[in-house]
Amino acid sequence: MAEVLDLKLTDLEDFACCGFPVKSTDSGASLVMAARNLSIAADRGLDICSLCNACTSVLTEANRELKGNKELRDEVNEELGKIDMEYKPGVKVKHFSRILYEDIGPDAIKERVTKDLGDFSFSIHYGCHYLRPKKIYEGFDNPEDPRTVDELVELTGAKVIDYKNRLQCCGGAILGVEESIALKMAKEKLDNVTTNDVDALITICPFCSIMYEDNQRKIESNFDVEYKLPVLYYPQLLGLAFGLEARKQLGFRLNKVRPEALLKKLEGDE
Amino acid sequence: MTIVDLTSMVEPQGELQDKINGMLDSMSEDISNFCFQCGKCTSGCEAFILLELEPHRIMALVKNGFIDELVNSDIIWTCMTCFKCKERCPQGMAPVNVLFALKNLAVAMGKQIPSGYTNMLQNVLGTGLIQAPKEVLNRKNETIDREKLNLPPIQRPEDPAKFQQIIMKAATETLR
Structure with missing residues (x-):
């Protein structure tokens, strides 16, 4: 369906759960998981098209917080650094419907x-x-x-x-x-x-x-x-x-x- | 099983109590300054009618220091995280975030939590996914998996050990 609109979708290898399911038990772990996913997308030079509402909210929120809060970003990057990853601002996260509405029109x-x-x-x-x-x-x-x-x-x-x-x-x-x-x-x-x-x-x-x-x-x-x-x-x-x-x-x-x-x-x- | 059982195999949580106290301090300050108990959050709460969650009461209880009672209570686990309370609060407060903090606290303090949440955490730590793809039997008694349905494989962490390493670490500390 996306192909009809010339949208090219790629499955991101190594991507994991967005982090929402563990937000109730541990917001810190949830944030690190979201940051890890965002850094995978950044490395591939791709934006994220999410298909689920909860994934959208958790990835968007993490992206916002990490972009705007250097202290938090450093803290998260210290963790990600241990597995040779780094969160860098720049990746856009959007729900598929929003892409249809805003970007395709x-x-x-x-x-x-x-x-x-x-x-x-x-x-x-x-x-x-x-x-x-x-x-x-x-x-x-x-x-x-x-x-x-x-x-x-x-x-x-x-x-x-x-x-x-x-x-x-x-x-x-x-x-x-x-x-x-x-x-x-x-x-x-x-x-x-x-x-x-x-x-x-x-x-x-x-x-x-x-x-x-x-x-x-x-x-x-x-x-x-x-x-x-x-x-x-x-x-x-x-x-x-x-x-x-x-x-x-x-x-x-x-x-x-x-x-x-x-x-x-x-x-x-x- | 509590989350502490799950995570305690990594490293001891020496400074946890201090962090919890810090979290509590900042939380109660916010609430005492702003929430004036209008009840708008509760009037729209998805968990109010069927589960009797009253976010404005949670705010009042936190304000008055009944933290121990709350982290030991089942009620904090009934929040649907619909974010309506956050959207509608005339004071710009977010009871949903207070509930997230209380749930996080309950976990960090090793309280008994609903098994649904422990299962989710175990799945995520173990596979990187909330649930690994399953094989099922169809009506003809054939085993069906994603490949047979011509579906692409699900992506997951390529190195589960590395994934666990950072998530477990985060799970033993309260980052925020």
């Missing part, structure tokens, strides 16, 4: 849309760390009333359906601590989204997708409900609008909640 994306998805309607889950803390994102989007992903979805011609409490967190952060509560939170959102007739829920964060897609069946059996609500990662949707092949090129064969009805509707359109 709605107009250039719209030009490449070959299939109008006007018959479809979707609801969007933004996820917390895409928007907050606002300070680290230099005012990108409005954390209380976000619009960027709405606009990106509307580029495909599809309708965006608002729903109750759309800024509710996915609950993923406490999945490992209080699973039943995390699932209850995800259930609330699935309830609210399915009040309307939508073809799928669109996410921009794989961890939010875990809550709504991977855990959907578990929620259905725990609470004796049925949703069968497909959950698409935004690039999958955009890929459809670019006319790419759903199963082979866009990973629809890997979606946990089968998007068959959606794909059938799409084929029926042709």
